[in-house]
Amino acid sequence: MKYLIINGSPHKGNTWMLVEAVVLDIQLKDSLAVFDIIHLAELDLPFCRGCSACFRLGHEKCPHSEKIAAIIEKITNADGVIFASATYNMRETALLKNLFDHVCFMLHRPYFFQSKALVITTTGGVGAKTAAKSIASFLKGIGFNRCYQFSAATYSWNDYKITEAASSKLMKITDKFHRDIISGRLHSPSCVLLIPYNLFRGMSxxxxxxxxxxxxxxxxxxxxxxxxxxxxxAIPVPFYKKPIGHLFYIIGKIAGRKYMVTYKK
Ligand SMILES: Cc1cc2nc3c(=O)[nH]c(=O)nc-3n(C[C@H](O)[C@H](O)[C@H](O)COP(=O)(O)O)c2cc1C
Structure with a gap:
């Protein structure tokens, strides 16, 4: 299986220690597992310029499209993607947020329907769960089929010692993530996810x-x-969820006519 690690922490610190533990565990389960790593700090991805070309014209028109297209390709080709981030100001780091800003257009046009993620966050004291949730909810919005989350309070700047309890929880979550990937199963979307998907389907x-x-x-x-x-x-949707999708499609169609989003020509 192919794994892609996207490290949103600016250095190999507390969060990276957990990523290494996950990699070791997966390697024990699957000796053929291969890992590709993107350290966002080394990518020198400029900030999103806010030109909205990705939304309007297509992401190929992004001024940073070379870097972004390469990441999109890597995520597409990976069986599992591990997102790692320290918690800064109760959220993901600016490095990771900057990457997300560049693929925000996928909230309108979701893409990674066959991808599964493991999100790992650490914090000094508080906010790691909020950061993990923020990352996972973005990933689900851009299509990710499943997002597993692990967050830890380290009470440390760069000297985290993984406790037994944290290690056991991390291994359990890693196991679920790994098994899900091996199974090849694609899960049906939650009703909550069907809402934005079908609103955009209608509004567009x-x-x-x-x-x-x-x-x-x-x-x-x-x-x-x-x-x-x-x-x-490609994703199964049980019959009882479909009416929710249809309803929000109709709402989207009406809203699309009423609230036009304009741009300078
Ligand atoms: C710029 C910055 C912002 C931070 N913000 C928070 C925060 O909001 N809450 C918190 O409890 N810890 C905060 N921390 C502490 C880090 O989240 C914590 O040390 C984390 O484990 C660092 O992970 P890393 O070594 O992988 O970078 C902050 C650290 C830095 C450098």
């Missing part, structure tokens, strides 16, 4: 080619494979 009809404010969302949502289903065709 106001931005299809030929309309006053045509944008890439309109192209994406009118592709044959996305026109009808309440979620990506």
């Amino acid at each position: 009809l106001a931005y299809v080619r030929g309309t006053e404010y045509e944008i890439q969302d309109g192209v994406y949502w009118t592709e044959e494979s996305r026109k009808k289903g309440v979620y990506h065709s």
